């Protein structure tokens with residue numbers, strides 16, 4: 096750079112701390128905007144008529160998520176750097192491939208994916224994927240004691256562990272998963288409960304075209320509320336949840352307290 100060029104280049108003050116503070120203020124304020132939440136929820140449910148959450152892939156594998164939830168999870172994994180990510184509900188494999196790709200960027204760790212029904216073609220997709228080396232699949236119901244024992248055996252002692260629950264969305268099942276699997280989550284790590292939006296729907300908005308039907312009161316948010324009454328080791332992460340509009344899981348981002 097010549098002396099002339101450097102003289103003409105403006106010197107900007109370092110605004111990184113203020114930028115972070117401003118967006119934190121913005122997202123917390125947005126989290127209080129009930130009218131916006133309802134508008135966003137109605138858009139999400141209108142798009143659900145076209146199976147919007149089924150339209151995306153991660154590294155070529157279908158991932159059944161809202162894009163905002165994928166980005167939020169990326170932020171969480173990068174910030175908290177878990178050694179192990181356990182997910183219940185693998186489906187076609189895009190989410191376990193996504194977590195494995197994040198761990199690859201971190202240069203460590205493994206993903207344990209649990210599903211009651213791992214179909215041969217989905218297993219083949221996952222096991223032949225470039226991310227396969229970081230993924231262990233466990234077939235069985237996520238609340239079955241035998242399945243839970245197999246998952247626990249795959250978690251190395253002392254591993255910093257994150258958990259995502261995205262299987263059967265009934266209250267009883269999610270609550271049973273929370274009770275059985277939340278002890279795996281280490282202090283400071285996240286426990287994400289998917290599809291909590293089902294608990295924030297108005298009458299008539301619950302999707303009826305899926306194989307199962309989870310009306311308000313018998314869905315993941317109802318399980319989260321009961322779990323947080325029973326367990327003071329977790330709290331709802333205000334900052335992440337505040338910006339989860341256009342999300343399947345507002346209120347589903349829990350964090351284990353650091354004692």
Ligand SMILES: C[S@@+](CC[C@H](N)C(=O)[O-])C[C@H]1O[C@@H](n2cnc3c(N)ncnc32)[C@H](O)[C@@H]1O
Nearest residue numbers: 158159184185186190210211236237261262263
């Ligand atoms: C919504 S899909 C998971 C989507 C996946 N996490 C993704 O982001 O692409 C739900 C999955 O939960 C599985 N499932 C249903 N009941 C289950 C149970 N009791 N235990 C474990 N998995 C279960 C289903 O077989 C299905 O593959």
